[in-house]
Amino acid sequence: xAKYSTGSGxxxxxxxxxxxxxxxxxxxxxxxxxxxxEVCSDCAQHDDNSPGxxxxxxxxxxxxxxxxxxxxxxxxxxxxxxxWESGADYDDDQLPYLVSSYDEKLTSARQEAGYQLEExxxxxxxxxxxxxxxEQGRAAQAGVGGSVVAKLEEFLDIDLVEQG
Numbered sequence: 736x737a738k739y740s741t742g743s744g745x746x747x748x749x750x751x752x753x754x755x756x757x758x759x760x761x762x763x764x765x766x767x768x769x770x771x772x773e774v775c776s777d778c779a780q781h782d783d784n785s786p787g788x789x790x791x792x793x794x795x796x797x798x799x800x801x802x803x804x805x806x807x808x809x810x811x812x813x814x815x816x817x818x819w820e821s822g823a824d825y826d827d828d829q830l831p832y833l834v835s836s837y838d839e840k841l842t843s844a845r846q847e848a849g850y851q852l853e854e855x856x857x858x859x860x861x862x863x864x865x866x867x868x869x870e871q872g873r874a875a876q877a878g879v880g881g882s883v884v885a886k887l888e889e890f891l892d893i894d895l896v897e898q899g
Contacts, residue, residue, distance in 0.1 A: 754778040830874055831881050831896040838872035844891040845870070859886045869895075 751758040752775035754767060762773040765782035774781070834840065845855050852870070856863035861883050868877030869887070888895050 752778055754781065829881050830879055831884060833874060833884070833895055834897050837874070837895045838870050840893060841887060841891070841895060842870045844893045848891055855890075859890055861886060 750760075750762050750773060752760055752762060753772040754774045755778050757775045757777075760775040762775055763779055765772060765774050765779050766784055767774070767778075767781045768783070772778075845852070848855075850858065852866055853863050856866045865874075865877065865879045865883050866887075868874055868879055869884070874884075884895050887893070
């Protein structure tokens with residue numbers, strides 16, 4: 736069982752580690768979280784005064800590792816970005832500017848036509864999640880395409896797009 740010291744122990748004795756509890760090991764005196772402890776060589780890495788052991792050093796190392804990981808992710812995304820561009824023309828299906836209260840207008844038109852949400856989505860061969868997003872007023876956040884809006888306008892005979 737580990738014991739904690741106030742720093743009165745001797746250095747280099749064959750004793751037990753005050754951090755991990757290992758017994759019969761050579762110990763050395765280190766500062767861990769502000770306490771002077773007699774620890775084994777495995778636990779000596781936690782010395783606040785050793786390189787990489789202090790809180791400031793740990794914070795700097797953490798920030799450095801985070802920056803390196805971010806750079807790796809950015810590089811991987813850049814290197815693998817080709818699949819986003821191949822075979823798709825995102826300019827052809829942009830979400831148009833929608834009229835104010837498009838969500839209420841769409842919901843009313845669907846209900847007046849006698850369709851449940853899933854039924855209308857099936858009828859028009861569109862994703863019911865896209866239709867739900869439109870009816871909840873979150874078309875832009877959900878990435879609904881302009882083609883979905885166009886199908887709904889035509890089928891329900893309503894105007895959802897602002898006329899410019």
